[in-house]
Amino acid sequence: MPTTTALLIDFGSTYTKLRAIDLDRRAVLASGQGPSTVATDINVGMRLALEDLGRWMGSLPRFKYRLGSSSAAGGLRIVTVGLVRELTAEAARRAALGAGAKLVGTFAYRLTAADLERIGALAPDLVLLAGGTDGGNSEVILHNARALGASALGCPIVYGGNRAAWDEAKVLLAGKAVICTENVMPEFNVLNIEPARAAIRDLFIRRIVHAKGIDRASGECDAVLMPTPAAVMEGARLLADGCASVPGLGELVVIDPGGATTDVHSIASGAATTAGAVERGLPEPRVKRTVEGDLGMRHNAATIAEVAGVDNVADDARLPAQTVERLIGELARDVGRLPSTPEEHALDRSLARAALRLAMKRHCGTVETVYSALGPINVQTGKDLSGIQVVIGTGGVIAHSAAPLDLLETVLANPAEPESLRPRAPRFLIDRQYLLYACGLLGQAEPQAALELALKYLGDPLAEVTHERAVGG
Amino acid sequence: MSPVAQPNGAATVVTGVIGSDTHIVGNRILSMALEKAGYKVVALGALTPAAEFVKAAVETNADVILVSSLYGQGELDCRGFRELCIEAGLEDILLYVGGNLIVGKHRWEMVERIFLDMGFDRAAAPGTRVETVLEWLTRDLAAGRRRATEAAG
Numbered sequence: 066m067p068t069t070t071a072l073l074i075d076f077g078s079t080y081t082k083l084r085a086i087d088l089d090r091r092a093v094l095a096s097g098q099g100p101s102t103v104a105t106d107i108n109v110g111m112r113l114a115l116e117d118l119g120r121w122m123g124s125l126p127r128f129k130y131r132l133g134s135s136s137a138a139g140g141l142r143i144v145t146v147g148l149v150r151e152l153t154a155e156a157a158r159r160a161a162l163g164a165g166a167k168l169v170g171t172f173a174y175r176l177t178a179a180d181l182e183r184i185g186a187l188a189p190d191l192v193l194l195a196g197g198t199d200g201g202n203s204e205v206i207l208h209n210a211r212a213l214g215a216s217a218l219g220c221p222i223v224y225g226g227n228r229a230a231w232d233e234a235k236v237l238l239a240g241k242a243v244i245c246t247e248n249v250m251p252e253f254n255v256l257n258i259e260p261a262r263a264a265i266r267d268l269f270i271r272r273i274v275h276a277k278g279i280d281r282a283s284g285e286c287d288a289v290l291m292p293t294p295a296a297v298m299e300g301a302r303l304l305a306d307g308c309a310s311v312p313g314l315g316e317l318v319v320i321d322p323g324g325a326t327t328d329v330h331s332i333a334s335g336a337a338t339t340a341g342a343v344e345r346g347l348p349e350p351r352v353k354r355t356v357e358g359d360l361g362m363r364h365n366a367a368t369i370a371e372v373a374g375v376d377n378v379a380d381d382a383r384l385p386a387q388t389v390e391r392l393i394g395e396l397a398r399d400v401g402r403l404p405s406t407p408e409e410h411a412l413d414r415s416l417a418r419a420a421l422r423l424a425m426k427r428h429c430g431t432v433e434t435v436y437s438a439l440g441p442i443n444v445q446t447g448k449d450l451s452g453i454q455v456v457i458g459t460g461g462v463i464a465h466s467a468a469p470l471d472l473l474e475t476v477l478a479n480p481a482e483p484e485s486l487r488p489r490a491p492r493f494l495i496d497r498q499y500l501l502y503a504c505g506l507l508g509q510a511e512p513q514a515a516l517e518l519a520l521k522y523l524g525d526p527l528a529e530v531t532h533e534r535a536v537g538g
Numbered sequence: 539m540s541p542v543a544q545p546n547g548a549a550t551v552v553t554g555v556i557g558s559d560t561h562i563v564g565n566r567i568l569s570m571a572l573e574k575a576g577y578k579v580v581a582l583g584a585l586t587p588a589a590e591f592v593k594a595a596v597e598t599n600a601d602v603i604l605v606s607s608l609y610g611q612g613e614l615d616c617r618g619f620r621e622l623c624i625e626a627g628l629e630d631i632l633l634y635v636g637g638n639l640i641v642g643k644h645r646w647e648m649v650e651r652i653f654l655d656m657g658f659d660r661a662a663a664p665g666t667r668v669e670t671v672l673e674w675l676t677r678d679l680a681a682g683r684r685r686a687t688e689a690a691g
Contacts, residue, residue, distance in 0.1 A: 149593045201598035253580040253598050435558055
C-alpha cells in the first residue's frame with residue numbers, strides 16, 4: 066500500500082523551503098529548497114525546490130496535502146491604529162503580532178495628515194483599526210475612520226474597535242474593503258485578540274495571498290494558509306496543548322533568531338509565581354508573540370552590537386573590539402554571508418547569544434519591589450515565565466550550531482537581574498529540521514500526525530550529546 | 539459626542555486607589571454600590587498611578603473619575619490630576635477624591651480646600667456615606683447635562 070504523504074511549503078523571503086512528510090510513519094522523508102522568486106513568478110522557485118526534493122526522494126509521490134505558509138513579498142505588512150498607546154493601541158499591536166504580521170507602523174490617538182501620509186508610504190497589506198472600549202470613546206475611532214476613508218489607501222481594513230461606533234464607521238469607510246470583528250478591548254483592560262487574529266488570517270487567505278501573487282503557485286500548492294510566523298506559532302501551540310488523543314508538552318517558549326528579527330513565542334499563562342505579587346498593566350495573552358526588529362543576525366547585526374555593547378560582544382567572542390566592528394561592517398554590506406573563518410564563527414556565536422538573551426528578556430515580564438508607606442509590595446508587569454519547563458530553539462543559527470546549548474543558555478534567568486522573570490531551569494529542545502512551521506501547517510489538517518512528528522523530531526540536545534559520547538567512545 | 543449627553547444610569551465611573559496605596563476595601567465597596575445604582579464602573583483597584591486613571595477614562599469615555607487615597611499621601615499623588623485630564627482632552631470630566639487624604643490632624647475644611655483648588659469637584663471626608671456620594675453624582679451629572687444642553691442651544 067502506498068504511504069500517505071504531505072508536502073509543507075514555506076514561501077520565504079530568500080528561499081522556498083519544502084518538507085515531505087510520511088504521515089503513516091510520522092517521518093520526514095526529505096527536504097528541498099529553491100530560491101524565492103515571488104517578485105517575478107513564484108512558480109520558478111517552487112519548481113526548483115520540487116526538483117531538489119525529487120533528487121532526495123527519487124520520485125515525487127502524490128501528496129495528500131500540499132499546504133503552504135508565506136513570509137515572501139515583505140511578509141504580512143500590517144499597520145495598527147488605536148486610541149491610548151498602552152491600551153487599545155497595544156491590544157491591536159498584540160493582535161497583529163499574534164496573526165503573524167510584520168508590524169510596519171503603530172499609531173495611537175487621532176491620525177494626523179502626516180500620519181496618513183506615512184501610512185500611505187508604508188503601503189501596508191492591511192490596517193487594523195481599534196479604539197475605545199465597547200460603549201466607550203467613539204469620537205477618536207470615527208475621526209480615524211473618516212481619515213482612512215478619505216485617503217487613497219487601497220488595502221483592506223479590519224475594524225476591531227468600539228462596537229457602538231461601527232454603524233457610523235462603516236459609512237465613513239464606504240468604498241474600502243472593511244471587515245468588522247470583535248473589539249480587541251471590549252471592556253477596560255480586557256484583552257480579546259482572537260477574533261481580530263482570525264479576521265486577519267481570513268483576509269490573508271482570501272485576498273492578500275492573491276494580491277502578493279503567491280496564489281499563482283496553486284498548481285503545486287493546495288492552499289497558503291497563513292504567514293510563516295503564524296505557522297510557527299500554531300506549531301508551538303500544538304506542541305504545548307497537544308490534541309484530543311496525545312498530550313502536549315505543557316507551557317513552553319519558542320525562540321527564533323532570524324536574519325532580520327528575533328521572534329519569541331510563549332504558550333503560557335504567565336501568572337505570577339512571586340508570593341503576593343500584584344499584576345499591573347494590560348493582561349497578557351496566553352499565546353504571545355514578540356518580534357525584536359533590532360535583533361537580526363544579518364540585517365540588524367550592527368544594532369545587536371549597539372544594544373548589547375560592542376565591548377560585551379567582543380569580550381564574549383574573545384576578539385578585539387576593532388575586529389568586531391570591522392566584521393559587523395562587512396556583514397552589513399553582505400547580508401547573505403555565512404561565517405567561514407574562526408573569527409566570523411566566534412562573532413556569529415556572540416551575536417546570537419546577545420540576540421537570544423535580549424529577546425527573551427524583552428518577552429518576559431519583570432517583578433519589582435516597590436516600597437510603600439505600608440511596606441514592600443511586589444509589582445509584576447508582563448508574563449512570569451520563570452517556571453517554564455520547555456524552551457525550544459528554532460531557526461538556522463540554532464539548528465546549524467554545533468553547540469546549541471551554548472547559545473540557548475543565555476536566555477536563562479540571571480541572578481544579577483532578579484527582576485527579570487526569565488525561565489530558570491527549562492529543558493531545551495532544538496528544532497534541527499526546521500519542522501515547527503510544517504507542524505503548524507500540518508496540524509490544520511492532521512493534528513495528531515503533526516504533533517507526533519514534532520515530538521519525535523525535536524531532539525533533546527542533552528540526549529544527543531550522551532548518544533554521541535556513547536558512539537564515540 | 540459629549541460625555542455627559544447620556545442618561546444618568548448609563549454614566550461611566552472610573553474608580554481606583556491612587557499611588558502606592560493598597561487599601562482596596564473601601565474603594566471596592568464604593569464600586570459595588572455604584573454598580574448597584576446603575577453606573578458602569580471601571581474599577582482599576584489598588585496601586586493605580588494617576589496617568590492610568592486618565593488613560594482608562596479616555597478609552598471608556600468616562601463621565602467621572604473617583605479617586606481613593608487612604609494612606610495619607612493623597613496630596614502628593616493627586617497633584618496635577620486635573621491638568622493631566624485637560625491634557626488628555628477630558629476638560630469636563632467630574633473628579634471626586636476621598637479617604638484619609640492628608641497625614642496628621644488637620645481641619646477637614648482645610649483639606650477639602652487643598653483638593654478643590656487642585657481641580658477636584660468634590661472631596662469626601664473620612665466617614666462619608668455611600669449615599670452621599672450617589673447624591674452628589676446625580677446632582678453633578680444633571681448639572682453637567684444642563685450645561686451641555688445650554689452650550690448646544
